[in-house]
Amino acid sequence: MGQQRRDIVDGGRMSYLKIIILVLFVVCNLLFGIYSPANAELAELGIYPFSVEPGSRPLGLGGAFAAIDDVSSSFYNPGGMAWAKGIGFTVRNAGNLSVLQAYPLGNNASLGLGVITRKYSNMPITGGTANSDSTLIALSYGSKLTYIPFLYDQPFFKRLGFGITIKGLMSQTLQRTGQADISGTGIEADFGLLWKGGDYWNVGLCLQNGLSASGGELGSIKWNNGSKEGIPARLKLGAAIDLIGDYSQPIRNDEHGVLLAAELDFYRSSATNFRLGGEWSYLDQYYVRAGVMELGVNLGFGLRQEDWGVDLASYVEPAINERSLRLSVLYFPKEWIVVKNLDLPRPTISLEDVLQSISLQDNVSTYDDRINIAGKVKPGVAIYINGSNVAVNDDFTFNAVVPLRMQKNLVLVEARYEGESKVWKYKVLRKAKVTVKEEEQIKAEIKKAQTPEEKEALRKKEENIIEARQQLESLVTLGVIEIKPDEQFVMQAGITRGELATWIVRARELKLPLVNEDLYKDVPRNNPLAPYVKAVVEAGIMQPYPDGTFRPNAFISKQEGEFIFKKFKK
Amino acid sequence: MKKLILLLLIIISAAAFAEEISSEQALTKEEAIKLLSATDFMKNKIGQLLSWTIGYDISKVNKVKLTPTINYIKALPRKAPPDGRTVVDIVASVEDPGGLGNISGVRADLSSIGRLANVVLVDNGLFGDEKAGDGIYTLQTSVPSRIEKGSKEIPVAVANKKGWLAIGKTNLDVAKNPVIIEAKFYPDEAVANGQNIVTLIAIVSNPGRLEDLELVTADLSKMGINDPVILNDLGIDGDSRAGDGVFSAQFVVPGFVAAGEYPIIIMAANISSGRAQYQTSLRVYR
Numbered sequence: 001m002g003q004q005r006r007d008i009v010d011g012g013r014m015s016y017l018k019i020i021i022l023v024l025f026v027v028c029n030l031l032f033g034i035y036s037p038a039n040a041e042l043a044e045l046g047i048y049p050f051s052v053e054p055g056s057r058p059l060g061l062g063g064a065f066a067a068i069d070d071v072s073s074s075f076y077n078p079g080g081m082a083w084a085k086g087i088g089f090t091v092r093n094a095g096n097l098s099v100l101q102a103y104p105l106g107n108n109a110s111l112g113l114g115v116i117t118r119k120y121s122n123m124p125i126t127g128g129t130a131n132s133d134s135t136l137i138a139l140s141y142g143s144k145l146t147y148i149p150f151l152y153d154q155p156f157f158k159r160l161g162f163g164i165t166i167k168g169l170m171s172q173t174l175q176r177t178g179q180a181d182i183s184g185t186g187i188e189a190d191f192g193l194l195w196k197g198g199d200y201w202n203v204g205l206c207l208q209n210g211l212s213a214s215g216g217e218l219g220s221i222k223w224n225n226g227s228k229e230g231i232p233a234r235l236k237l238g239a240a241i242d243l244i245g246d247y248s249q250p251i252r253n254d255e256h257g258v259l260l261a262a263e264l265d266f267y268r269s270s271a272t273n274f275r276l277g278g279e280w281s282y283l284d285q286y287y288v289r290a291g292v293m294e295l296g297v298n299l300g301f302g303l304r305q306e307d308w309g310v311d312l313a314s315y316v317e318p319a320i321n322e323r324s325l326r327l328s329v330l331y332f333p334k335e336w337i338v339v340k341n342l343d344l345p346r347p348t349i350s351l352e353d354v355l356q357s358i359s360l361q362d363n364v365s366t367y368d369d370r371i372n373i374a375g376k377v378k379p380g381v382a383i384y385i386n387g388s389n390v391a392v393n394d395d396f397t398f399n400a401v402v403p404l405r406m407q408k409n410l411v412l413v414e415a416r417y418e419g420e421s422k423v424w425k426y427k428v429l430r431k432a433k434v435t436v437k438e439e440e441q442i443k444a445e446i447k448k449a450q451t452p453e454e455k456e457a458l459r460k461k462e463e464n465i466i467e468a469r470q471q472l473e474s475l476v477t478l479g480v481i482e483i484k485p486d487e488q489f490v491m492q493a494g495i496t497r498g499e500l501a502t503w504i505v506r507a508r509e510l511k512l513p514l515v516n517e518d519l520y521k522d523v524p525r526n527n528p529l530a531p532y533v534k535a536v537v538e539a540g541i542m543q544p545y546p547d548g549t550f551r552p553n554a555f556i557s558k559q560e561g562e563f564i565f566k567k568f569k570k
Numbered sequence: 571m572k573k574l575i576l577l578l579l580i581i582i583s584a585a586a587f588a589e590e591i592s593s594e595q596a597l598t599k600e601e602a603i604k605l606l607s608a609t610d611f612m613k614n615k616i617g618q619l620l621s622w623t624i625g626y627d628i629s630k631v632n633k634v635k636l637t638p639t640i641n642y643i644k645a646l647p648r649k650a651p652p653d654g655r656t657v658v659d660i661v662a663s664v665e666d667p668g669g670l671g672n673i674s675g676v677r678a679d680l681s682s683i684g685r686l687a688n689v690v691l692v693d694n695g696l697f698g699d700e701k702a703g704d705g706i707y708t709l710q711t712s713v714p715s716r717i718e719k720g721s722k723e724i725p726v727a728v729a730n731k732k733g734w735l736a737i738g739k740t741n742l743d744v745a746k747n748p749v750i751i752e753a754k755f756y757p758d759e760a761v762a763n764g765q766n767i768v769t770l771i772a773i774v775s776n777p778g779r780l781e782d783l784e785l786v787t788a789d790l791s792k793m794g795i796n797d798p799v800i801l802n803d804l805g806i807d808g809d810s811r812a813g814d815g816v817f818s819a820q821f822v823v824p825g826f827v828a829a830g831e832y833p834i835i836i837m838a839a840n841i842s843s844g845r846a847q848y849q850t851s852l853r854v855y856r
Contacts, residue, residue: 254627283623363622388636389737391674391729394688400733403634407619410630427626429619468600471607474616480606491603494596503602507612561597565605 041174041182041229042132042221045123046319049134049169049221050188050209050231052116054090054098056311056328060300061277062291064263066238067204069161069194071102071330074112074140077206077236078163079194081110081142086332092317092324095119095133102142109147112140112165120319128177132319135172140165142192146418158419159197165190172221186221187211188231199248201241204263208234238263238275257281261291289313295321307332351422354381354415356396360426366404367433374399377415384414404430407477432476434483436469437490465491480506498552500561501532501542504568510535520550527552541567638666638673638728640738641705645724649743649777651842652717656778658742659698662691662707664728674731676707682722683742684714691726719744745777748838750786750848759853762827769808772801772817772848774838782841786817789835793827793854801836829855 042049055072058065065076071088073080084102091097098116105111116136122129142163146152169186192206211219212231221229244251244258251258258280265273277291277298287302295316302311309330317324334352358375376397377383383390383398390400402411409428414421442462449455468491475481480503483489505512512531518524523533529552536542537550542564544550556564606612618624641663650658660680666672676691691709695702698710713722725739753772760768776783786801801819805812808820817838831853838846 252628255624386631386633386636389735391727391733391735398733400636403632403636405630405632408625408630409632410626410628412631425626427622429622468603471603471616474619475603475606475612478615478619480612481603489599491600492598495599495602500602503606507606507609507615555596556602558595558597558601561602561605565609568606569609569611 045130047132049136049172050167054100054116055088056090056300056313056326057302059298059313059315059326060289060291061261061279062275062293062298064238064261064275064277064291066206066236066263067202067240068261071100074114074138074165077192077194077204078140078142078165078190079161079192079204081112081140081163082108082144082161084110086330088328088330090326090328092326109143114138125176131175133173135170136167137170138165138167155419159195161194163192182223182225184221184223187218204238206236235266236263255283307334351417351420354378354417362426365429365431367431370401370403371428372401380417382416386412404428406430431473434469434473434476435488436465437488439465439469494555496553497556498529500556501536504541505532505535510539520544520548522549523552635667637734638664638730638736640664640728640736643726643738643740645740645742647778649745650713651746651777652713652715652744653842654712654714656712658711660709660724662726664705664707666730670705672730674729676728678709679725680711684717685711713744717744719746746842747844748774748776748783748840748846750774750836750838750846753836753848753850755852759855760823762823762825762854762856764822764825767820767822770819772836774815774817776840780815784839784841786838792832823854827854
């Protein structure tokens with residue numbers, strides 16, 4: 001039954017997707033058929049002011065960015081704006097700057113604003129040089145169709161973002177030796193879809209400069225000498241996969257991540273271009289990128305901290321065919337959430353914001369075998385911890401007891417709301433709690449101490465004991481030393497040969513051998529220590545006595561202990 | 571004499587050796603811990619244990635079963651009329667990894683049938699619950715008359731004392747009209763002689779209780795029999811068992827009925843003013 005339902009849902013998704021692709025395909029063919037760059041003042045110089053590619057991260061990925069959501073999405077695929085947030089400032093030099101902003105409106109929508117200046121000087125042309133200067137302003141909007149009431153709970157549309165970017169060329173000037181200076185303006189638009197088909201893969205489709213089909217004032221550059229210049233349209237089809245990552249990716253790795261992206265760019269009047277990019281990340285903080293686009297290989301580096309980032313890209317600037325560097329500074333304000341209260345039964349809150357409070361902190365050490373996690377969520381939000389559903393009370397608080405395993409625990413807190421989810425990860429270290437007799441004794445002595453000097457001396461002793469106890473706890477946590485529950489450990493007690501054999505075997509992770517016959521006179525095969533004794537002797541760390549005994553119950557002398565640990569180190 | 575000297579030497583040597591052994595102090599556990607922790611091998615392992623940047627991968631997620639289990643949820647009856655009086659039992663069988671005593675509450679969302687969104691199911695042997703403490707929780711409700719017909723989803727949530735939740739659901743069909751599932755004649759062809767008994771059997775279901783069916787009749791007027799035949803589920807007049815939803819009636823086909831196939835309409839009505847109609851036919855020969 002569940003499979004059948006999934007099939008039906010998947011079938012529904014495919015049907016929607018097929019219809020969308022078909023419609024776009026027909027529309028794009030119509031558009032491409034009409035475009036004609038009749039008067040190509042800028043195109044002759046290789047300048048396409050409406051096809052700018054701002055942002056260093058996209059360039060680091062070879063421009064294969066149609067299937068990735070980012071603050072730069074408005075210029076690569078406005079469909080990604082449904083998920084985008086942040087501010088990006090990018091600079092190549094003083095004349096080539098861009099500022100992009102993706103402002104989340106809540107309800108899975110973002111409003112984008114971009115200002116891009118491009119300046120090319122002394123470009124060689126026949127009989128002299130040319131200078132080009134332009135300012136482009138872009139306004140974009142990306143959302144999901146889930147604001148339509150009957151689509152709000154459709155799984156397919158929850159994963160589909162659509163967007164539009166309106167681009168206004170405010171001032172394009174062109175100076176050429178021997179020719180009159182001209183200036184122009186124009187308006188264009190990009191249309192995009194981004195489908196997050198799975199938890200780790202996306203598909204993007206973007207029609208860039210889609211107004212060029214109109215043939216009128218829109219979709220062209222109108223020069224002040226009365227001529228018009230067509231704008232080449234481009235259909236971008238991209239895919240991206242988070243191949244390696246720490247949670248939902250196909251290859252799991254806690255520290256490293258790999259994103260791969262590819263893109264096909266279709267033009268009516270020129271050959272199809274293929275773009276390919278990859279991004280390797282470490283601890284979600286450090287990024288190295290490489291990509292291939294039309295003019296060569298691009299390289300990029302990135303750094304992310306909590307709410308800011310820096311990206312650097314090396315690429316070939318198309319208009320001047322020179323390798324250039326581009327630097328982006330990014331800021332992702334946490335508080336950029338605007339909630340609209342609409343009557344429609346659709347998402348009204350952002351997932352970033354659904355977990356209002358939680359008692360758990362990251363990087364927590366505890367001795368307890370369980371941890372109490374309490375918190376508060378926004379109405380309608382379901383909470384899952386480690387995949388299990390948590391009861392949310394009427395006042396939207398929750399309080400769950402999560403069992404902890406010895407050593408490392410990763411606690412996943414997942415908020416689910418209207419078909420979307422967000423996961424927070426918390427690292428918890430459970431250590432073994434050990435009670436040391438000497439520590440209790442010294443505490444009692446400190447209480448009884450009469451003089452400050454006496455107290456101070458005892459405190460120093462106590463510090464040493466605490467240090468030893470902490471080392472002991474680490475060894476118990478690792479399973480090297482076994483202590484029975486409620487057992488009081490005596491630090492100053494002697495250690496027997498048999499006991500030390502067990503510590504060494506567990507510490508070195510020696511494989512316990514089978515014991516089929518009596519080992520020594522005093523270690524018969526049914527002695528619980530026999531496998532440990534055999535293992536340490538075979539490893540050459542401890543030796544039996546010449547009289548054919550091992551003496552597992554004999555205390556070890558200091559000299560003997562040092563000798564054994566010398567062997568242990570080897 | 572030589573033997574005596576030798577013996578003395580042995581005793582002296584033994585005493586010296588014994589002195590050497592006793593002067594050595596035994597290695598304490600504290601010292602052993604320090605020696606062990608100081609080895610590069612253990613330093614590395616302890617360093618990894620205490621590191622927050624390595625080792626916290628998906629395998630460190632404790633997936634132990636924490637939530638209660640819902641074995642089944644049922645609405646009894648499965649169909650109920652929107653009359654505000656037919657009692658509907660919502661029954662949920664639950665378990666918990668910590669035992670039934672760890673269950674903190676079972677609640678149902680009855681908003682789809684116009685009742686409260688957070689109604690408690692009980693396992694106390696009262697209010698429709700058959701047996702206390704058996705893990706089968708029950709609540710009794712009814713469907714108000716304003717509720718439209720159709721399948722209504724009733725989610726049920728079970729929470730335990732450690733804060734974990736299981737959610738399940740059942741469906742309740744809100745329907746007013748009874749349904750005549752099937753109707754048959756025995757024998758399937760009748761002789762028009764006014765003597766041979768024909769038994770009509772109709773299987774009828776009713777939203778809510780079967781007892782709330784008011785009347786089940788068969789219209790034989792096409793055969794010229796003007797009085798409708800009343801079917802019963804009382805275990806009499808051809809009805810084999812009372813209260814099983816199989817309604818029966820017996821009649822004879824008078825001799826004036828001509829041979830042929832006659833349409834017979836069976837109708838059922840319940841106390842909620844629900845109606846059902848079923849058409850079959852009877853072949854008559856002479």
